[in-house]
Amino acid sequence: MVRETLVPTLFVPMTGTAEAARRVQPDPTRPTLENGGFETLLDDSREPVAWYYGRQSEVVESDEAREGKRSLKLQNMDPGRPAQVFQGFPIDGRKIGRLSLTAALQAEGIRIGLGPDESPAFVVRFFDEGRSRSSKAPVAIGLGTFPWKDVSGTVPVPVWAREAILQIGMLGATGRLEVDDVRIEAIPR
Numbered sequence: 322m323v324r325e326t327l328v329p330t331l332f333v334p335m336t337g338t339a340e341a342a343r344r345v346q347p348d349p350t351r352p353t354l355e356n357g358g359f360e361t362l363l364d365d366s367r368e369p370v371a372w373y374y375g376r377q378s379e380v381v382e383s384d385e386a387r388e389g390k391r392s393l394k395l396q397n398m399d400p401g402r403p404a405q406v407f408q409g410f411p412i413d414g415r416k417i418g419r420l421s422l423t424a425a426l427q428a429e430g431i432r433i434g435l436g437p438d439e440s441p442a443f444v445v446r447f448f449d450e451g452r453s454r455s456s457k458a459p460v461a462i463g464l465g466t467f468p469w470k471d472v473s474g475t476v477p478v479p480v481w482a483r484e485a486i487l488q489i490g491m492l493g494a495t496g497r498l499e500v501d502d503v504r505i506e507a508i509p510r
């Protein structure tokens with residue numbers, strides 16, 4: 322067998338025997354993000370570990386990074402195109418009432434895309450156990466040009482939520498956004 326790293330991917334949760342046999346079970350009462358500083362890369366790659374579906378994204382190295390030496394650059398010059406990364410995590414909406422999001426950001430020339438909904442944001446998408454019900458909650462990032470600053474926001478967690486996906490993206494906006502030190506904190510019900 323030969324192992325070859327291609328791209329990060331998120332699969333729907335395992336079920337049945339495969340899920341029961343997992344040695345490490347995720348704790349939906351303590352949701353966390355991995356590699357929020359974008360320091361760890363996939364083998365032989367410039368792709369950040371634990372983040373997937375990256376579009377128009379690049380890990381960059383700089384002494385000015387807020388955590389370590391790396392940050393993530395999202396850049397889009399064509400209004401309406403995605404520039405984003407995602408990370409999924411378990412969450413139990415029966416126990417967790419709100420989710421606090423924090424990150425260090427810097428931007429250059431960010432403008433709204435084709436419509437008012439095309440502005441950069443953190444978006445948390447919540448799913449129920451069967452992925453038949455979902456909702457999303459955004460935290461706006463801001464427009465224009467600004468140096469490194471901390472941005473934070475809090476979103477409500479639906480009581481039926483059992484899984485969440487964090488999207489960090491330009492969401493159709495244009496310009497350049499650098500992201501570092503991304504963290505979440507669960508706030509109990």
